[in-house]
Amino acid sequence: MSKYTVALVAHDHKKPDLLAWVKTHLSVMQKCDLVATGTTGSMIEEKTGLSVDCLKSGPLGGDQQIGALIAEGKLDMLFFFWDPLNAAPHDPDVKALLRLCSVWNIPVACNKATADLIVTSPLFLSDDYQAERPAL
Numbered sequence: 001m002s003k004y005t006v007a008l009v010a011h012d013h014k015k016p017d018l019l020a021w022v023k024t025h026l027s028v029m030q031k032c033d034l035v036a037t038g039t040t041g042s043m044i045e046e047k048t049g050l051s052v053d054c055l056k057s058g059p060l061g062g063d064q065q066i067g068a069l070i071a072e073g074k075l076d077m078l079f080f081f082w083d084p085l086n087a088a089p090h091d092p093d094v095k096a097l098l099r100l101c102s103v104w105n106i107p108v109a110c111n112k113a114t115a116d117l118i119v120t121s122p123l124f125l126s127d128d129y130q131a132e133r134p135a136l
């Protein structure tokens, strides 16, 4: 499996779910270059020993930094366990990030079920999977 650059993001109430998911798929995550919003990334580094490129915390611009990676063609996929039950002060940033995933055809998982499907997909496990980038 080639190295994918993967972003991990979770809102506070979803951080335990993302952490458990990363632990379940640790061997896959070890083969990826990981980037994350600040608090999510620090937690994953501390609890799993994985190396994570930690950006700003989400409310301070981390979602937008991940969006910039997408716009620059530097991100292969996003695992974003966002919280549908609690309002976030930076909701416009969250929407903007998810929007860019659609603009640039980036695989994005917003819950565990979809995340499981992505990392067990034969496409993902193939050596050279890359989502087709639209010519914009």
Ligand SMILES: O=C(CO)COP(=O)(O)O
Residues within 6 Å of the ligand: 009, 010, 011, 012, 036, 037, 038, 039, 040, 041, 056, 057, 058, 059, 062, 063, 090, 094
């Ligand atoms: O708020 C977030 C995503 O919108 C996540 O940010 P943190 O990882 O810094 O908690």
